[in-house]
Amino acid sequence: MSLNKILELDNKTITDEPAKDKSDLPWYFLKKLMMNNVTARNTCISESQNDTLNPLDLITALFLCSDGFVQQDLVLKMSMCQFSVPLLLPNCDTKQCTLMLWAMRDIVKKYRPPDLSESKGFIEERIVTSELPMVSFVRLGECSMSKSEILNKLLSNSQQNHDTFVHRNMECGDSPRVISNGLTEMTWYLPCGNKNMDIFSEPVAIANLRGDIASFETQFSFLCQTSAAVFVFFDELEQLESQLELLANKNHKAKIFLVGNQQNKNLSIDAFKRLANNLGKTNILIKQKQTNDATFIKGLRKAIGDVVYDPQMKISVEKMADIAHELGIEVDEDSKECQEGKKNADAITAEIKDIFEYKEEQFPLQGQIWKELTFLEKEEFRLRNVGSENIENYKSNLRMKKEEQRQKQNTYAVSDVMARFIKAISSPERERGYFLKWVRMNLDDLSQEKLSGLRVKYKEKYSDSEHKQEIKEIDQQLSNSSLGVEHFFREMGQIYEASLSLPETDPSRQQLQHLPKLCAQLLLDGFPLELVDGDASNIPLRWVSDVLYQLNDLVSPKNKIVVVTVLGVQSTGKSTLLNTMFGVQFAVSSGRCTRGAFMLLIKVNEDYRNILNCDFMMIIDTEGLKSPELAQLDNSHEHDNELATLVVGLSDVTIINIAMENSTEMKDILQIVVHAFLRMKEVGKKPRCQFVHQNVSDVSAHEKNLRDRKLLLEQLNEMTQAAAKMEKREKNKKFTDVMEYNPDTGNCYIPGLWNGNPPMAPVNAGYSEAVYELKKNIIQLLGKCGSTSNNILEFIEWITSLWKAVKHENFIFSFRNSLVADAYMRLSTEYNKWEWEFKKEMYTWVTNAETRISNFGTVAATSDTSDMEGFISELKSEALKELMKLESIILEKLKKYFEQPEGHVYLVEGYREDFSNSIKSLRGQTERSVFNQLREAADIKQGKQELDKIKTSYTEKIEKAVCALIDECQSSEVEPMQIGHTRLTSEERLRSSAAPSTQSPASRQEADPPDLSSVPPDYHDLAPVFSFVLEGGQVKPSEDKIKAVLDWPTPENRNPSKPEALEELCL
């Protein structure tokens, strides 16, 4: 039985009908186990009560018919459910048994021993390699006590009773065992580091042999040589007596505890003690008549507690293989394929000392060069740095650079490691499977040490937004020290892509032609392949599409696929959800684990193809989107956006995973998704989505959250409107316009994953059931959608065009609002500063220019032009020059601003044009106002000149009049005017009264009116004219007012009434 067959989607996948006969049972068990359902072992048949099957027989049978990969998967799922797993698997046909070392290899457990409880640290180990004390439980003859039930109680704490071992009081547990006698099961007790909860403070392995040791001596010997203690349960003394030889074997390392039950009336304690003494075994435990189970278990725990501290008695399952070999027990890892795979894998991973260096050395193509290529590819579409360069030139330049990078890639010979890797995956299917598993496990072990510490740190800091810088560093370290099989495939993709730039006849190109087919085969085997490289944030498009073309060739004409993807904030259990739902194995861990996006194929059974309208289901697991705060650190929102847009675009159903704790973060991300959905609609695709709310366990969740769902829908509608406005698609008013989404059925509430306190907690049955409901929903949804599903070729088209669109997208509008707002604010503040500087400079210039205008024509001013208009136009061109200079300075500043790495400047890239337009209009405005100011200053200057003229002409007139007056006086012998007690001639008098004031204009206003006491009353009216004219008035008089002044009659022909115009002029 192969894994592909088990994971296949068929008509049993979503039916809830109970098993009708025995032949249904294995499939029901597998279906439930693959979904981590703890009720999987209930193997009752609904219709007949007699026709029952012991769960142990079922498990044994399944293991016997499975290949190594299925066995490994079964064991992994069983251990997640905290079921015991087979250690020694009996084969009733050959009477042989097998040590299930390979099957257990994939289990990795975490626990916290007492010395780490302070620091909250933990140990993460591959369980088969960790040295642990083992305690075994066996039975001799018939036994009235249920050993397995006692063991279950021994391992459960008071508030949590879990059936680790199948026991007779379980559903169908009492049906007779047929093939499972001799089965030895194993489980582990792992402490959580809390004294009050831990049963044993150190980890302990527990083994349980099914059947009578008298019939399974090999298994018993194996246990006695590997365990620290063996507890032999028995009822009858005679049985002990008959097996003295077996019990007294000197080769046995383990302490033997004889466990009797006094409730069996035949057991005489004295006789028992005597016998034990004779045997040299002093360790006896008796369940007396009056002791209840709890007390008995307490004694048992104490006995175990005492033996497990001996460091000599610790052994790993891996080391048990030697003992097994000695005893003639087969080890599953002995198979040729497995050994060959291991050898090849070790040859590759043995060289690794420092992961970072290893990657640099062995994978040169995917390092900096690939990142550079990614940048060039995107820049070719986005043209962010084109500046004033000709676009076509710029593009061809970029293409040339790309070509150079490809050539650079081709200068590297295929590294040693890669050559070995490619050779190994070219081996036959089973060997290749083993090889890939071995490589994965070896690499996991290598990075585990380093990563687990980093991940814990990451999680600690993650919750605290103050440690942004540290998080960024840890994230970088995580990425540097992680090395997985995907890196090998990534390198393979790059080698392949680079080879395509070589001539077709080039032998090194031809040698690589088979790689896509190899990977297509792997996809068909159910191996996850990287679609988006999370580190470079790019899709190796040629590589991916060639792999898919090959896949198409392999499966044609059955090439229809549907795509299911998951999207959500990081570490919210997305991979766990998919693994549970489809039984697959995407990488799961507690740090930032999934990078980029991985695709995996699941076959659809022939009979189910009509219903689901497809031949394959493609599942895409994506990297967790970062929370907006974290995204700010390394600008990963761009990557997140690209990823979200792409996967939403590709999928038929998108699962949007929301952990209750971070639903606010999710809202930001939903905005991206809405944009993505909106664009999908434009290309004629209306995707469906399912919201999954994790960690909601209340039964009333669905009811209670009605309001929340409504709110969510309202928010989604709001986002849709906002997004539609930004994308200029205003007719989309509601979320349901862009998505197939039903608020009632489109939400699924999933309780927490663990039932109890890890590491001893099994998966919560509620979790598994809720995920099953979701799976049903999704499959029904897909079934309903008619024959819209694409075939693989169309899928390739989709990826290509979507990725092109994504690369084209400047994402101006699709960024998270908070970030854009933040970036925009920064730019505005900066812009205000520049604007202020610009205005200040111009103000200074204008003041200076005004002074120059007012000095124009004076001796001090030196100007080439003699007329004012000429001077003004000279100033104007100077102003223009100045403005241009300042404008280019500010534009340069804007350019520099967009070049800096911090501040998420590219987020506001879309506003760049607006800002440069603002700069231009600032220049325009300032230009107009400067010109006006120059004009005004010139006008004032001209007004002054005009007035000077008036002054001169008036002076002459007045002079004349005064001379005439003086002459008149002299001729009529009137006493001359007394000014300052000096006798003056008429001309001197006039001049002295008209002498310009040296006072400042301000003080002039406050100066006393001129003393006119000695002036004849006839001339008093002219005094304001004098003072105005002589003081060089600042107000430019209008033409008619000037005329009024000039027409002012001389004393001879003056009208005695005062002219009004003059009064106004003087105000």
Ligand SMILES: Nc1nc2c(ncn2[C@@H]2O[C@H](COP(=O)(O)OP(=O)(O)OP(=O)(O)O)[C@@H](O)[C@H]2O)c(=O)[nH]1
């Ligand atoms: N307590 C609890 N733990 C969970 C739940 N779901 C998943 N986990 C654990 O959370 C960890 C992360 O789960 P993953 O499935 O790797 O999360 P992810 O969302 O795929 O993570 P990334 O791919 O790194 O973004 C694993 O250790 C899971 O066992 C849950 O509902 N409750």
Ligand SMILES: [Mg+2]
């Ligand atoms: Mg994941």
